[in-house]
Amino acid sequence: MSTTSSSRRKPRTTASSRLGLVLVAALAAACGARPRETFVTYFNGDHGVSVRHPASWRSDQAEQDGVWYRYFLAPPKAPQGRAPVSVTLLSGAMNVTVEQYAETYLAGHGVVSTRPEERQGVPGRSWTFASADGATRYRLLLLALGGRVVGLYGQADASAAEVYATVLDEMWSSLTIERPDLYPVRTWKEQRATLGVPESWRETRRFSGGGTLLVQYVSPPLATDRGHETVHASLTVTFEKVPEGGGLDPYYEAARRKLSENYQVASHSAFKSGYVDVMKTETPVAISFLKRFYFAEGGRGCSLTFEARDDVFPRASRWADYIASTLRLGDAVGEAK
Numbered sequence: 001m002s003t004t005s006s007s008r009r010k011p012r013t014t015a016s017s018r019l020g021l022v023l024v025a026a027l028a029a030a031c032g033a034r035p036r037e038t039f040v041t042y043f044n045g046d047h048g049v050s051v052r053h054p055a056s057w058r059s060d061q062a063e064q065d066g067v068w069y070r071y072f073l074a075p076p077k078a079p080q081g082r083a084p085v086s087v088t089l090l091s092g093a094m095n096v097t098v099e100q101y102a103e104t105y106l107a108g109h110g111v112v113s114t115r116p117e118e119r120q121g122v123p124g125r126s127w128t129f130a131s132a133d134g135a136t137r138y139r140l141l142l143l144a145l146g147g148r149v150v151g152l153y154g155q156a157d158a159s160a161a162e163v164y165a166t167v168l169d170e171m172w173s174s175l176t177i178e179r180p181d182l183y184p185v186r187t188w189k190e191q192r193a194t195l196g197v198p199e200s201w202r203e204t205r206r207f208s209g210g211g212t213l214l215v216q217y218v219s220p221p222l223a224t225d226r227g228h229e230t231v232h233a234s235l236t237v238t239f240e241k242v243p244e245g246g247g248l249d250p251y252y253e254a255a256r257r258k259l260s261e262n263y264q265v266a267s268h269s270a271f272k273s274g275y276v277d278v279m280k281t282e283t284p285v286a287i288s289f290l291k292r293f294y295f296a297e298g299g300r301g302c303s304l305t306f307e308a309r310d311d312v313f314p315r316a317s318r319w320a321d322y323i324a325s326t327l328r329l330g331d332a333v334g335e336a337k
Contacts, residue, residue: 037167038228041200041220042070043178045318047091049150050200052174054167055224058083067092072171074164084160087152087171094149098125098142101149105140108132119143120177124151130158137161141172150177176200180322188213191239193302196326198319201235213239219319222312233308233316235323242301248274251301252294263290271324278317280310289313291320297329 037054044050046068053059053072061070068091073083094101102125109129117124124143130136139154152175154168183196190213197217205216215237221230242251252275259279266289267278274295281288286309293304304327306320 037170038224038230039170039174039221040223040230041174042072042089043222043315043319044070044089044091045178045322047150048178049089049091050174050176050178051089051152051171052220053087053171055221055228055230065092074160085154085156085164085168087154087168089152089175091148091150093147094144095147098144098149102127102140102142105138105153109138117141117143119175120179120182122150122177126172134158139168139172141175143177145177150175178319178322180326183323183326185326186215188215188239191300191302192298192330193239194326194328195237195304195323197235197323201323204234211241219308219316222308222316231309231312233306233312233319235320236303236305236307238303238305240301242296242299245299246296248294248296251296255294255301255303271321276324286310289317291317293320293324293327295327295329300329302327302329 037056039052040055041050041052042059054074056075058073058075059071060073061068063069070089072087072089074085076083106127106129109131112128112130114125114127117126122143122145124141126139126141129138129140131138135158137156137158140151141153142149142151152172154171156164156168178198180196183198185194185196187194200220201217203215204218205214207214217235217237219233219235221232223231225231243254244250263279263281265277265279269276271293272295274293276291276293279290279292281290288307288309291306291313295302304320304324306316306323308316
C-alpha cells in the first residue's frame, strides 16, 4: 500500500491575502466554476471493467433482470437532496445490437448526437440526448462484448450538465475493458520472464544485486482518506535464485521463512502452476493485506506481491489475479510471443 501526500507547511496569510482569496472564490462561484476533482479508479473483476470517478461521489450497486449496475452519484446541493448528476456503470447479457439495446434508454427523448466507439478492441456506440422539455440531459455508451453489453449511462439536470461536463468527459474516456491479454508486456530477458501490467499502473522502483531483481509498481488512486490523500495498491515483482536449484516448494518455504511473524497467512491455495497466499499485517497506524503469488522455473523463483490498505484490498484483490495470470516464465515466454 502506498499513498501520496503533501507535507508543505501552509504559508502565513495576511488580512489582504485572505480578502483576495475570498474574492477569487466568490468570482469562481459566480462563474459556475468547481474545485478541481480528485479522481479514483473503480475496478470490478467479476465484470472485467474499470472506470475513473470523482472521489467525492457516493457509490452503490444493484442487480436487476440479470443486469449489474454500479451507481456513482454527485454530491447533492442540499443535505438529503437529490444528486444533480448520476452515472451508472452497467454489464449484462445482450442478444441484440447495441443500437437495439439503446432503444430502451432513447425512447421519448431527442437524440442530439451519436457516434461509433471502441475500447480495447471492443466496438460500440455512444449517444447524447435530452428529455422532451430539455430539463434533463443524458449520455449513453454501450459496448458489445461477445454476447454481453458493458456501458455507461449518465443523467444530469440541465443546470448541472455544463458544470459537470469535464467530469463526465473524464469518466467516459476512462471506461476500460480489462483484458489481461492486451496489457502492455514487461520483458525481463535475463530472467526469461514477461508480465502484463495495465497502463494505469506505473513503475516506481527497480533494484538488482546479488542475483536478485526487484521491480515495484503502483496502482492508480483507488480511494482517498480523510485528508484527501490518494490511496494506492502496490505490486512488487521479485526474481531470485531457488535454494539448491530446487523447484516451487523449496522456493515457497524459503520465501516464507524470510517474512516476519507480523505477516499472518489467512489463506493458501494453488494458482496456475504456483501458489498464492493472502496475508494480513498490522502497524500502529494501519492494517494492510497482501496477496502474494509464488512461481518457480529452472532454478529461478518469482514472487508477485500485491499490497493494499484493508479498506482498499477487496477491490484490488481481483486485479492482482488479472495481472498474475499474465506471468510467463522459461519456455512459456517463447510460447507467449
